Amino acid sequence: xxxxxxxxxxxLSALESQVRLALEAVGTQAVTDVSTDPIPVDTGLxxxxxxxxxxxEGPKIGSYSADKSGKTGGYHGQTPSEPKNTIYIGTNVEYxxxxxxxxxxxxxxxxxxxxxxxxxxxxxEILQKYLKE
Numbered sequence: 602x603x604x605x606x607x608x609x610x611x612x613l614s615a616l617e618s619q620v621r622l623a624l625e626a627v628g629t630q631a632v633t634d635v636s637t638d639p640i641p642v643d644t645g646l647x648x649x650x651x652x653x654x655x656x657x658e659g660p661k662i663g664s665y666s667a668d669k670s671g672k673t674g675g676y677h678g679q680t681p682s683e684p685k686n687t688i689y690i691g692t693n694v695e696y697x698x699x700x701x702x703x704x705x706x707x708x709x710x711x712x713x714x715x716x717x718x719x720x721x722x723x724x725x726e727i728l729q730k731y732l733k734e
Contacts, residue, residue: 620686621655623731627724628653628661628688634720635690640712641700644670650692651713657682690717 636651645668654660657679664675680689691697691713703709 619731623728624655624686624688626727626731628655628690630723630727631688631690631717631720632661634716634723635713637716641710644668644672646670646672646674647692647694647697647700650674650694650697651690652676652692653688653690654680656680656685656687656689 632651632653636648640648642648646665649665649667650662652660652662652665659679660676662676664673666673674694676693680687697713699707700710701713702711
């Protein structure tokens with residue numbers, strides 16, 4: 602049997618494009634979800650540094666700054682290539698992990714994981730919307 606007009610490559614390419622668009626939409630929404638109040642804010646540096654990256658790529662923002670202190674920061678490098686089709690959401694501000702998880706001297710004030718978990722259903726809907734088109 603010989604197949605004429607094999608469209609497998611085109612279909613796979615279109616699917617990969619839609620998956621990427623879906624992941625970017627989820628990442629954008631997740632950053633919005635995490636960045637909204639209440640988030641512990643002193644200068645705004647941590648809040649402004651929250652971003653996302655897709656596997657094998659660099660973060661969507663390259664630099665950020667505090668609202669009050671004038672401090673700045675930036676991102677460089679890229680995320681691991683595997684696992685493929687993965688979204689990394691977070692911040693590279695050094696003290697963010699202590700705010701999120703707490704320390705022996707400071708109570709945790711989670712600002713990231715609770716919001717991401719609370720919105721898993723929304724992220725699933727975004728994925729379904731993009732992948733049904």
